[in-house]
Amino acid sequence: METTRHWLTATLIAAALAATPIFPAVAAPEVAPEPGHWVLNDLYASPQAWQTAFDKTQNAIDALPELADTLTDDPATLADGLARIDKVHKRLARLATYAHLAADVDLRAADAQERRGRVDRLQADFGQATGFVEPALVALGAQTLKDWADRPVLAEQAHYLTHVARQAPHTLTRETESALAALSPIAGQSDTFDLLSNADIAWPRVTLDGKPRTLDQAAYTRWRADSDRATRQKVFKAFWSTYNQYEDTFGSLLNQAVYGHVINARLHHYDSALAAALAANDIPVAVYHQLIDSVDSHLDTLHRYLKLRARLLGVDQLHYYDIYPPLVASPREFDLDDAKTLLEEATRPLGPAYTRRVATATSAPWTSAYPAPGKRPGAYMNGSAYDVHPYVLMNFQGDYDSVSTYAHEWGHGVHSMLANTAQPYATADYPIFTAEVASTTNEALLIDHMIDNADSRQEKLFYIGQALESLRGTFFRQAQFAEFELALHKAAQAGQSLSGERISTLYKKILDRYYGVADGVTAIDERMAIEWAYVPHFYYNFYVYQYATSIAAGEYFASRILAGDTDVRDAYLAALSAGGSASGYEILKDAGVDLATAAPYNQLIQRMNELMDQAEALLQR
Structure with a gap:
């Protein structure tokens, strides 16, 4: 079940929207980036550094179920438990940001796709490991949740707790929610669509402006607005005929x-x-x-x-x-x-x-601005790495x-x-x-x-x-x-x-x-x-x-x-x-x-x- 609690979402959409309050000082890269290209070193210095963080986060996720038996003992214990889960989720979001951004600049790169697949599975692990949270909260009863939401120690969680109280009739047992979270990796239609x-x-080759061109999505976005009507008609026919296949x-x-x-x-x-x-x-x-x-x-x-x-x-x-x-x-x-x-x-x-x-x-250097072979089309902002800064991907056409x-x-x-x-x-x-x-x-x-x-x-x-x-x-x-x-x-x-x-x-x-x-x-x-x-x-x-x-x-x-x-x-x-x-x-x-x-x-x-x-x-x- 989706909720407003960000760490209970099993997967991150590419346009996830959390960023940093204060931008930390980051050492300049050894080689200045080309204009219009982003630098991911602010997230991790290398794929090896990402792997080290991945392993630590996996261990932290594996330990989260130990909170289950005591999470709702009292307001202070609940506040501590939710803070611990938040901390793990923050690490996970940073891992996912790096993996998704690196994969989206070249969808053909096998190593980047493998990292994205691994972090998606890790997100599913996180969802399964925290599946006990809402059932435990629901078991407290709506009135207790509302009362605890007024406690200063839970001030940061007040909106979430009142939301859970409203959603109680739609929250399943701990075992069922965990099982559903475990199934999320097989619901990968969006990734397959991408x-x-x-x-x-197999994009068609079309002669446009006197030159043979590959009419992929980026080219379609450009040429569909061409001033020549015959060109637009040709573009629509070739592009959408391909989709119909x-x-x-x-x-x-x-x-x-x-x-x-x-x-x-x-x-x-x-x-x-x-x-x-x-x-x-x-x-x-x-x-x-x-x-x-x-x-x-x-x-x-x-x-x-x-x-x-x-x-x-x-x-x-x-x-x-x-x-x-x-x-x-x-x-x-x-x-x-x-x-x-x-x-x-x-x-x-x-x-x-x-x-x-x-x-x-x-x-x-926070924007990947220009089209490139294998790059994801369209545009999005990803700011999931709370302790870093937002990134923007687009395909600038001039x-x-x-x-x-x-x-x-x-x-x-x-x-x-x-x-x-x-x-x-x-x-x-x-x-x-x-x-x-x-x-x-x-x-x-x-x-x-x-x-x-x-x-x-x-x-x-x-x-x-x-x-x-x-x-x-x-x-x-x-x-x-x-x-x-x-x-x-x-x-x-x-x-x-x-x-x-x-x-x-x-x-x-x-x-x-x-x-x-x-x-x-x-x-x-x-x-x-x-x-x-x-x-x-x-x-x-x-x-x-x-x-x-x-x-x-x-x-x-x-x-x-x-x-x-x-x-x-x-x-x-x-x-x-x-x-x-x-x-x-x-x-x-x-x-x-x-x-x-x-x-x-x-x-x-x-x-x-x-x-x-x-x-x-x-x-x-």
């Missing part, structure tokens, strides 16, 4: 993952997989349903944007391969130094304490989207710095629900900075277009994914078979509705039904909806901060500094945003329509 997607697919395999993987979620929910006495997933971080199910309902009632705004896109691109019929190119030509290219400078400028309204951290992070991604990921990174400055390890790790608010607020501040400083009508139109596309991609697209994920789990709960073909049918039905296919707003080729196989987040168990809720919160915070509301700015920074000391939903609600209501979503829709009003006014000049 290897299949990034290392095993693997429909059965991807379908089998996702089917296993979804049924795993459903079985886990049933074993823990939840009404649904959705309820089980959201309960892990105390998020009301009403948030998920409110998001989908709000988006469904505002698809006319998305369709307005798609019609504006068709107008600006000069096409009579918008196709799905017309979704990604900018509405007007990009005014410039960007390098990594540009991304650093623009991020520092855009975040100045957040105050000097924030911008100092931005400067520290972006001047250090376009504005790369600059925005850089701001997004370092929004996560600075969030980690703030949380760890204010919180002890026990409450520093924050949930994705608030993490994505930090990143999308940065994106909103950046795009506003670019619009305000545009030198021409065309440049302003470009950045307005980028803002609109961000709202489409982060709000509407992620809500579309959330609705699809819910449909998948409902089908599994009803006992329906989820073959690759069946999954594609479910996906295409939702995709067509969002993009107004029946009304002629967009034409979508049947091969796009496989698009679900491109999305790794479907293996993360009701994860993507938080991008949509977060951009709604982020747009609220950014708009008020840019308007000079220092109370909102302070509330926002306090929310980031709160880490995991309360549920993400309550932290944001206390800061003024209730995501179980329609209000924040309606405000985002209003913002999107205002941007389209601006674009249409510029077009009339």
Whole structure:
């Protein structure tokens, strides 16, 4: 069972989000790193040093079950026991950070993959070794847990203890929880998905811009936004035809993952997989349903944007391969130094304490910036090594989207710095629900900075277009994914078979509705039904909806901060500094945003329509 207690999570997602409160002095490497490359020596000086730490951590994990008989004797003993477990988990998280980062820069490297596999198994060992904790706490009774949570000696554990009291009806016996933890290594669909997607697919060779190129994921991300329509059509046909060859395999993987979620929910006495997933971080199910309902009632705004896109691109019929190119030509290219400078400028309204951290992070070798053969695609921030610092992986392409991604990921990174400055390890790790608010607020501040400083009508139109596309991609697209994920789990709960073909049918039905296919707003080729196989987040168990809720919160915070509301700015920074000391939903609600209501979503829709009003006014000049 997942919980808000970070060390009870059996596996670490690559974008785990805890970092260091104070950056220790680290000796400079003997050879200066190339710009845009990270240095992992801050974690361990060598693979041998990692192995030494691994062995010590294994021994420490093996000794944890000795706490079982006395853990709940009294509040002081409980505090000591949880502190000991935290200490071991902190070591484990650092081991996992090194292993995952080293593996992700080259998924073909056998030694790095072997280390990642070993640390994943060690995490399973940890989960099994600590499986006694929640059953022991539940056995105390809800009232005792609440009483002990008020004791000063357990102040750092108060939020966790009250969470356990709420989750007591869903916690199984010690033996059962340990057995489930021991099974986690065989639930490796996400790792298999990564290897299949990034290392095993035979990518097509396509002539683009007069040169034969391998159309892998990084190349697809670049060329799908090309200004030449025939090129985009060629790219979509080649790329998605390749994915369709693997429909059965991807379908089998996702089917296993979804049924795993459903079985886990049933074993823990939840009404649904959705309820089980959201309960892990105390998020009301009403948030998920409110998001989908709000988006469904505002698809006319998305369709307005798609019609504006068709107008600006000069096409009579918008196709799905017309979704990604900018509405007007990009005014410039960007390098990594540009991304650093623009991020520092855009975040100045957040105050000097924030911008100092931005400067520290972006001047250090903590980012793996550029694409490379075998490198994991996409981008993430990993800050699991509490006593070190955050790391960011991305695949910088020299376009504005790369600059925005850089701001997004370092929004996560600075969030980690703030949380760890204010919180002890026990409450520093924050949930994705608030993490994505930090990143999308940065994106909103950046795009506003670019619009305000545009030198021409065309440049302003470009950045307005980028803002609109961000709202489409982060709000509407992620809500579309959330609705699809819910449909998948409902089908599994009803006992329906989820073959690759069946999954594609479910996906295409939702995709067509969002993009107004029946009304002629967009034409979508049947091969796009496989698009679900491109999305790794479907293996993360009701994860993507938080991008949509977060951009709604982020747009609220950014708009008020840019308007000079220092109370909102302070509330926002306090929310980031709160880490995991309360549920993400309550932290944001206390800061003024209730995501179980329609209000924040309606405000985002209003913002999107205002941007389209601006674009249409510029077009009339």
